[in-house]
Amino acid sequence: MRAEVMKFIVPFLIAGFLVTTCAGKLLNEEVTIEGEIIGPVLRLKCMVKMRNDGRGNFRGFQFAVPPSFKQTDLRVVEKDAPLVSLVVEENSPESMYTEFKIKLSDSIAPSKTKEFIIYLDILNAVTPVRDEVRHMEKPFYLMRALWSFFSPYETDLLKVIYRLNSEPVNIYEGAPKSARVDKRHIFLGPYSKIPPYSEKLFSARFLEKGPLLKMSLFEKKISISHWGAATVVEEVTIRNVGAKVTEFSRLEHFAADQTGGMVNTAKSLPVYLPKDAYNVYYEDLIGNITSSRLREPTASGRYFEPFFRFPLLGGWKNYYWFGYTMPLSGALKIHNGVYVVKVNAQPTVSDPLQVDKAFFRVTLPEGAYDVKLVETEPSVRALEAETSYPTLSYLGKKQFSAERSDFVADPASPAAIYIFYRFSSIHLLLPIAVLALILFAILVLVLVIRHSDLKIDRNSDKEDDDLALYKEIQKLVEVEKSFGKLADAFNNNVINYGNKDETVKYKQDQNRLIGTMKDSLKDLEYVYSEIVKLDAGEKGNAASVSALRKAIIDRYAKLGNVAVQLIEGKLTLKEAETDARKINDEIDICSERIVVAQSSLTSHL
Known part of the structure; x- marks a missing residue:
C-alpha cells in the first residue's frame, strides 16, 4: 500500500521541484562587451546583468559561443565576488555551437537581478591581410569579431567596445550599425532587443607594428x-x-x-x-x-x-x-x-x-x-x-x-x-643501502679475483702440439732413411742418360737437393730445441711458444711432403729444390721469431 502511494506522490514532488527551480524566464537586461587584441587572440570581457522575469528561482544559466569561433576555457565570476570562479560545465548539444552551463552558489529569485563577468578568449581571431610582406614593412591585419551577443536569452541592451593595438583602424566588412572608430577604439551600439543566439560578424582592418x-x-x-x-x-x-x-x-x-x-x-x-x-x-x-x-x-x-x-x-x-x-x-x-x-x-x-x-x-x-x-x-x-x-x-x-x-x-x-x-622517509635511506650493498659486492669480487688463478690452462693444447710434432718427426725419420733410396733412384736414372756430362750434372743436382733437404732438417731440429728452451722459461712466453710450435709442425710436414712426392716422381729435381728453399726461408723466419722471444725474456729478467 505504501509503495503504491509513493508511485503517485513522487511524480508530483518532482513536478513541483521543477516548477519552483526552473519555471521562469531569464533576460539579459544589460550587456557590455569589452575586447582587446593579444597577439592572434581576441580577449573578451562580457559584463552581463541578468534578470529573472519568471516565478521560479534560477540556480544557473547558460552561455554559448558561435560556431565560427574557437574559444578557450570559460571563466565566470559574480561582480560582487570577482575572486571566486563559478562552476562551468560544457554541454554537448547537437547544434554546431559550443554551450556552457554555469552553476550559481545563490539562485536568482523572481524579479531579481544579478551581475556576472564572463571572461573568454577567441583563438586565431587576428590574421594578416597579406601572407607575405617585405622586410621592415608594416603589415595590416584583420580582426574578426561580433557586434551582437550570442546568448540563449534575449538581450535588452548591448554595448560593444574593441580596443586595438595601433592605428589606423577601419571597418573592413560586415558594416555594423551604430559603429564609430576613435583612433584605436571601435565603439558599437547601443543595440536593443537582440534575439537569442544572434550572430552578427564584422571585420576590422588595422596596422600592427609588433609581432604576433x-x-x-x-x-x-x-x-x-x-x-x-x-x-x-x-x-x-x-x-x-x-x-x-x-x-x-x-x-x-x-x-x-x-x-x-x-x-x-x-x-x-x-x-x-x-x-x-x-x-x-x-x-x-x-x-x-x-x-x-x-x-x-x-x-x-x-x-x-x-x-x-x-x-x-x-x-x-x-x-x-x-x-x-x-x-x-x-x-x-x-x-x-x-x-x-x-x-x-x-x-x-x-x-x-x-x-x-x-x-x-x-x-x-x-x-x-x-x-x-x-x-x-x-x-x-x-x-x-x-x-x-x-x-x-x-x-x-x-x-x-x-x-x-x-x-x-x-x-x-x-x-x-x-x-x-x-x-615514507624510509625510502630516503634505501638508495644509500643499495649503494653500500653494491660497493660491498665489488669489494668481495676484487678479493676473489686477487686470490684466484684465473689464467687459462694451456696444458691440453701443449699436449696436442707435442703429439702432432712427434708424428711429424716420425715421418721425417722415415724421410731421412729414404734419402738413400732417393740417391739410388737418381743413380738408376743417370745410367739411362748414356752421356757423361749429363750424368755428372744430374749427380750434382741430386747431391745439392739432398744436401738442401738435410740442412733444412737440421735447422728444424735446432729451432725445435730452442722452442723447448723458451717453453721452460718465463710463463709469459706461452702464447709465443704455442705459435712457434704450430709453425714448426707445419714446416716439418711440408718438408716431408716434398721428399715423398720426389720419391714418387710427382716432382722434378728443380721443382723439389724450389720448394725446399721456400721451406728453408720459412724456417729462417721462425728462427728470427725465436730471437725476438728470447730478447723479450732477457728484458723481463
Whole structure:
C-alpha cells in the first residue's frame, strides 16, 4: 500500500521541484562587451546583468559561443565576488555551437537581478591581410569579431567596445550599425532587443607594428626530490604567426634595431620565474640564444629574459629550453601526512600568449604511493602514468603527465594541476643501502679475483702440439732413411742418360737437393730445441711458444711432403729444390721469431 502511494506522490514532488527551480524566464537586461587584441587572440570581457522575469528561482544559466569561433576555457565570476570562479560545465548539444552551463552558489529569485563577468578568449581571431610582406614593412591585419551577443536569452541592451593595438583602424566588412572608430577604439551600439543566439560578424582592418607570437608546443618537466630540491625544465617552441617576411636585409635590420624601428619582430620572450628559483640556465640546438638577463626577485617573481641572437621575424620559429632549481619548500606542501605538488597548467610567461599544445610532467620520488592527480580546468586532460628506472633505482620513479590544448597562458590565470601523494622517509635511506650493498659486492669480487688463478690452462693444447710434432718427426725419420733410396733412384736414372756430362750434372743436382733437404732438417731440429728452451722459461712466453710450435709442425710436414712426392716422381729435381728453399726461408723466419722471444725474456729478467 505504501509503495503504491509513493508511485503517485513522487511524480508530483518532482513536478513541483521543477516548477519552483526552473519555471521562469531569464533576460539579459544589460550587456557590455569589452575586447582587446593579444597577439592572434581576441580577449573578451562580457559584463552581463541578468534578470529573472519568471516565478521560479534560477540556480544557473547558460552561455554559448558561435560556431565560427574557437574559444578557450570559460571563466565566470559574480561582480560582487570577482575572486571566486563559478562552476562551468560544457554541454554537448547537437547544434554546431559550443554551450556552457554555469552553476550559481545563490539562485536568482523572481524579479531579481544579478551581475556576472564572463571572461573568454577567441583563438586565431587576428590574421594578416597579406601572407607575405617585405622586410621592415608594416603589415595590416584583420580582426574578426561580433557586434551582437550570442546568448540563449534575449538581450535588452548591448554595448560593444574593441580596443586595438595601433592605428589606423577601419571597418573592413560586415558594416555594423551604430559603429564609430576613435583612433584605436571601435565603439558599437547601443543595440536593443537582440534575439537569442544572434550572430552578427564584422571585420576590422588595422596596422600592427609588433609581432604576433604563438607558442605552438610547450613542455614542462618537474622532478621532485625529498633530499631538498625540485628541478624544472621548460621546453618552448615559439612561432611568429604574423605576415611572413621576405627579401630580408641585414643592413635595414641592424639600422632599425639601433633606432627602435623594428617591425613584425621579436627579440626575446621574457618570463617570470618563481621568486626562489636558482641555478637558472638556458640552451638551444642552433646557438640562437647566447645571452640573457636575470634579475633579483620581486613581487611578480624573478625576471628572466633570454635574447634571440637572430630575432624572430614574421613566419619564423625558434626552439629552446631553460631550467632552474627550486627549494623543496617552494614546490611541495604537506598537510596531514599528504604531500601536495602544485603545477601551473601553463607556460611561465610575463604576458598573455596563445598556446596550441602543452604537456606537464611531474616525476615523483621513488616510493611515492596513493597518488592522485586533480585538474582545475576542463581543457586539462590527464595522461597515463609512466615508470622510469634511473641509476640505483629499486622500485622505479613514477611520472604523472597531463596535456592541455588551445588556451591562452596568462600570469593572472589560476589554472593549476594538483598532485597528491604519500611518502615514507624510509625510502630516503634505501638508495644509500643499495649503494653500500653494491660497493660491498665489488669489494668481495676484487678479493676473489686477487686470490684466484684465473689464467687459462694451456696444458691440453701443449699436449696436442707435442703429439702432432712427434708424428711429424716420425715421418721425417722415415724421410731421412729414404734419402738413400732417393740417391739410388737418381743413380738408376743417370745410367739411362748414356752421356757423361749429363750424368755428372744430374749427380750434382741430386747431391745439392739432398744436401738442401738435410740442412733444412737440421735447422728444424735446432729451432725445435730452442722452442723447448723458451717453453721452460718465463710463463709469459706461452702464447709465443704455442705459435712457434704450430709453425714448426707445419714446416716439418711440408718438408716431408716434398721428399715423398720426389720419391714418387710427382716432382722434378728443380721443382723439389724450389720448394725446399721456400721451406728453408720459412724456417729462417721462425728462427728470427725465436730471437725476438728470447730478447723479450732477457728484458723481463
